[in-house]
Amino acid sequence: MSWAGRLSELGITLPPVAAPVAAYVPAVRTGSLVYTSGQLPFVGGELPATGKVGAEVSPEEAKRHARTCVLNALAAVDAAVGVDSIVRVVKLVGFVASAEGFTGQPAVINGASELLGEIFGDAGAHARSAVGVAELPLGAPVEVELIVEVR
Template sequence: MSAGSVSARLAELGIELPGVAAPVAAYLPAIRTGSHVYTAGQLPFVEGALPATGKVGGEVGPDEAKQYARTATLNALAAVHDLVGIDSVARVVKVTGFVASAEGFNAQPAVLNGASELLGEVFGDAGVHARSAVGVAELPLGAPVEVELIVEVAS
């Protein structure tokens, strides 16, 4: 995408990036090394609070969790924007998503589509990425999902 076009696309989609979520431990929300930005795992905070807690396939439904993956991705994009500016993103390289999964729940990839679909809407072809969708027993603060990104930035 050309300079300024990511911001324009967000506006076109009616998406406003949230403020950067405060870290819940000793780490930075995002760090740049060379031409890449790595985000810390981002939870689906909305105005500083988790909208739900629990395991997907148990207390949290898969469709609801998909929306939380989208929210966590917006939080990751906010961390990128705060560090380097969203318009400097040349492409999304990798998404890693963690899903707190109830016993027997194995639709983690469908949950993480909430992240992947958002990135495609925002970045177009530059949003197509490699991805891991991992089921875990627990996530910080009882969150149902956590998302981290690796993006390439323009020099």
């Protein structure tokens, strides 16, 4: 089965590629790798939440936003090379705008990691960083970058 078929089987439709909010492109291919720019949890061009995780945004809500971020990253990959050209997910980097004392970044970014596992199975197992930061663009609670190997 193709990855597009797997997405369909899961009832997932990739969103339109989020428009860049500064001077960059959503994804770049070099050799057999595609790197995405940081993807915010845009839905229909809007951020569904702003604020810091552990204060204005709950960890559970942030985990759902991390899932949205990775769907936006996959949309960028799809626009660049086609989702069916993905061989495996190499690395995921997640940033969490964290309230003082919040240390649950790994659990938040699991929203993205778990979805990659659902879609890609063993090919979705990846290296990962989950980093707490003071602020993210536009006040977003989470941001995700993705690196995938492609044919």
